[in-house]
Amino acid sequence: MPSQDRKIEAYLDCVSPYSFYAFSYLRENRRALGTQGVEVEFIPVFLAGINVGSGNKPPWTLPAKASYSMYDNRRAQKYFKLNFETPDFFPILSLLPQRCLTYLKMKRPEKLEDLFQSCFESLWLEHLDLAKQEHMLTALLKVFNKQEAEGILNAAQKTEIKQALNDVTKHAVEDLGAFGCPWFRVHDGKGNAEPFFGSDRFHYMWDYLNIPHQNLEIQDPVFGKL
Numbered sequence: 001m002p003s004q005d006r007k008i009e010a011y012l013d014c015v016s017p018y019s020f021y022a023f024s025y026l027r028e029n030r031r032a033l034g035t036q037g038v039e040v041e042f043i044p045v046f047l048a049g050i051n052v053g054s055g056n057k058p059p060w061t062l063p064a065k066a067s068y069s070m071y072d073n074r075r076a077q078k079y080f081k082l083n084f085e086t087p088d089f090f091p092i093l094s095l096l097p098q099r100c101l102t103y104l105k106m107k108r109p110e111k112l113e114d115l116f117q118s119c120f121e122s123l124w125l126e127h128l129d130l131a132k133q134e135h136m137l138t139a140l141l142k143v144f145n146k147q148e149a150e151g152i153l154n155a156a157q158k159t160e161i162k163q164a165l166n167d168v169t170k171h172a173v174e175d176l177g178a179f180g181c182p183w184f185r186v187h188d189g190k191g192n193a194e195p196f197f198g199s200d201r202f203h204y205m206w207d208y209l210n211i212p213h214q215n216l217e218i219q220d221p222v223f224g225k226l
Ligand SMILES: N[C@@H](CCC(=O)N[C@@H](CS)C(=O)NCC(=O)O)C(=O)O
Pocket: 015, 016, 017, 018, 019, 056, 057, 058, 059, 072, 076, 179, 180, 181, 182, 197, 198, 199, 200
């Protein structure tokens, strides 16, 4: 029996600035989405594993994409009202934070969004290399007390959690067709679901969900709306 829920599954990795934009935007719009009966679920995934599994490669490894992406990122930051530079420890390794997030998703889901927020901010705004245990601990301490934070850091490196992150990444690639982040699977509430890629396709998502929106309407200074 297919699910009748209207829902956005958002597969994110904190290493991806476009995941940061999508995360912020969806949280900001959560109430409006709720009034449309649309639930949002955030799911930690491992972007490097998605690249390997799908045969894709990080955009910055292709010179043409790397130079275009400087424009894309600057425009996205203006649009989403975020402002940051790429840290100098690039390329960034996200296995440790994504495992901590996977641990929360499984064991303490009510805290998942707080830690996602902390990881995005720590990495992109404060330039903390979350691949290092001491910096990951700093990100955890914004959400948890010392004892809890150390416990999560430890538990996140257990086989069960490593396997769970591998499994969800494999699911995103093999079942949902993911080739990058942010990746979305959107359920229309009538038993159908479609994939969406990127933080710049929300207007297509709202069309798919039949949600009224005005985002891309051009205002004509003489005649008003087109
Ligand atoms: N146009 C998309 C770009 C998203 C993007 O470049 N995501 C990167 C990770 S930060 C990725 O996975 N890219 C794969 C690809 O472009 O093939 C957006 O604005 O969100």
